[in-house]
Amino acid sequence: MEAQRRRSSPWTAISAAAGVPLLLLLSATSIWSQTAAVAAGETTELQKHVAFFDSDHNGIISFSETYEGFRALGFGIISSTLSATFINGDLGLKTRPETATESLFSIYIENIHKGIHGSATGVYDSEGRFVQEKFDEIFTKHAKTVPDSLAPGEVDEMIRSNKQPEDYKGWLGASMEWSATFNLGVDKDGFLRKDTVRAVYNGSFFSNLASEKKVIYTRQKRPHARERQEGIEGECQQSTRLT
Numbered sequence: 558m559e560a561q562r563r564r565s566s567p568w569t570a571i572s573a574a575a576g577v578p579l580l581l582l583l584s585a586t587s588i589w590s591q592t593a594a595v596a597a598g599e600t601t602e603l604q605k606h607v608a609f610f611d612s613d614h615n616g617i618i619s620f621s622e623t624y625e626g627f628r629a630l631g632f633g634i635i636s637s638t639l640s641a642t643f644i645n646g647d648l649g650l651k652t653r654p655e656t657a658t659e660s661l662f663s664i665y666i667e668n669i670h671k672g673i674h675g676s677a678t679g680v681y682d683s684e685g686r687f688v689q690e691k692f693d694e695i696f697t698k699h700a701k702t703v704p705d706s707l708a709p710g711e712v713d714e715m716i717r718s719n720k721q722p723e724d725y726k727g728w729l730g731a732s733m734e735w736s737a738t739f740n741l742g743v744d745k746d747g748f749l750r751k752d753t754v755r756a757v758y759n760g761s762f763f764s765n766l767a768s769e770k771k772v773i774y775t776r777q778k779r780p781h782a783r784e785r786q787e788g789i790e791g792e793c794q795q796s797t798r799l800t
């Protein structure tokens with residue numbers, strides 16, 4: 558399965574080489590306006606997207622919460638550290654309220670929309686709300702081989718089509734986010750499906766994947782308990798090796 562997920566393409570190579578699998582959580586400057594403020598107490602889609610990382614539910618994502626979140630999604634120590642450094646370093650500053658007391662590396666979820674970058678899909682609007690038409694457009698425009706599924710080259714093409722002139726930072730952010738999304742979400746046929754991407758946008762994908770990983774990890778730690786369960790494929794060799 559891992560080999561399947563590592564299937565390479567020009568842009569998956571970018572993040573692999575950089576060792577920085579940043580998620581949609583990442584940022585950069587650009588277009589966001591203060592018009593049409595979100596009603597107080599309303600949770601935006603972008604806030605839901607990042608909520609997985611706020612493990613103590615205090616509205617703030619610390620460096621170590623980002624790190625632990627990436628680890629729980631299956632990333633290694635090095636890429637999780639690099640991701641937390643880039644993401645919290647960048648979004649910590651951008652989302653910081655004037656009255657903030659936490660570390661500069663703390664991300665304030667209430668202001669997460671301030672981290673939205675350029676050359677993005679526009680699926681999150683300037684306030685972080687979900688825009689259905691923009692989401693559908695990704696697939697109507699770019700899913701050419703299999704309906705509602707993106708091949709690696711099609712993701713690449715989409716990223717290029719969203720790139721604004723000279724917005725290298727936004728483009729890099731978008732490339733890394735989609736690379737991470739693809740690597741985590743690719744199906745057995747090598748495609749990124751629309752419902753998977755939808756679940757990444759609302760964040761449910763992360764918690765589901767983390768629970769899946771936890772089950773596998775627990776089975777590896779307790780191979781005898783696992784062996785009693787018939788019909789589970791794949792982990793047998795690994796747990797034997799670990800004992």
Ligand SMILES: *[C@@H]1O[C@H](CO)[C@@H](O)[C@H](O)[C@H]1NC(C)=O
Binds near residue numbers: 752755
């Ligand atoms: C997120 O989207 C997925 C896929 O459409 C859906 O199954 C799930 O119920 C949604 N979850 C939330 C919390 O909105």
